[in-house]
Amino acid sequence: MKILNICIDIDGTITDPYFWLDSANRYFNKNITSDEVTQYEVNKVLKVPRKDYTDFYNKNKFTLHQREKINKEAVNVIQELIKLNNIYFVTAREKGLEILTREYLNRNNVPYDGVYVLGTYHKVDTARDLNCDLFIEDSFDNAIELSRNGFKVLLVDTNYNQFPTEGNIKRVFNWGQIYDTVTRILLQENAV
Template identity: 65%
Template sequence: MKCFNICIDIDGTITDPYCWLDMANKYFKKNISIEEITQYRVDEVMGVTRSEYVDFYNKNKFELHSGKEPIRKDVKKTIQKLIKTNNIYFVTAREKDLEILTYHYLNKHNIPYDGVFMLGTSYKVDTAIDLKCDVFIEDCYENALQLSTSGFKTLLIDTNYNRFPLNEKITRVFNWTDIYNILEKMLLQKKVI
């Protein structure tokens, strides 16, 4: 029997969180640096309207999620270790039309999983409830708050755009080694109880 149900976001969590920047800079004729990305929403970062961003995203989403996005360090080996004793579910705001590209990306990088959920919305609480999530790994501060205030232990992987105050259910992590160590400690505590 598996120990934990671990839910993991994809974009910015297993992928490089800034991989969209070059394309957005070119499209909007900007020169924004990684250090300037202090908000999650690309429209706010780029100083454009929400509809201008939506237009950019709709025109470029297949290229943005084409599988070329760099993967964060240690994601593959960490998830390969975790899946031996835990259920791994990817829960993403990506829309259904990105499903084939998403599976291709995970398989290309040999990232194992028990399920992939393409929500088409950033609201992940209901899916976390359905999956009986024990821990959610996320990069979006607003999502982390929403999940944590709904009772879910959340590991927020550090980025320039999520450095805001945390509540007691959110733990900031800096890499996938941190994530693994925290989950191992939780597992040991569970075995003691």
């Protein structure tokens, strides 16, 4: 029997958080750097109307998500974590990206017990359904919502989530730190 149910977001968590930036800069004729991406809402970072960014995303979403750079350290850690834990990917990506998402994870040798493509940023109900013990996330708002509903959250540090954490949220800076945190939780579980 596996010990923990670990839920993991995809974009910005196991992938480059700024995967969209080069394409968006070309499309909108901008020169934004990752250091300037200080908020989660991309249209505000680019200083373009939300509709214009949505049009860009809808035209390019399949290419963007197929080409996202995977974090190799994340892959290695997940390959270790799945030996003792259930790994569930829970993403806000729209449902039409489910096949692409599964293919992406498989192509990059990312193991999992389930993939949940929600089409919404609200992940609490899915976390409940999965009896989530720990959620790994990059969105500050998602982390807050999960924490306020009783879930432990590891917030992967990015330029766009630099706000004070609260409750059950711990900021992490790399996947080695995530591995160490999960190991400590496992040791505590086994000590009981």
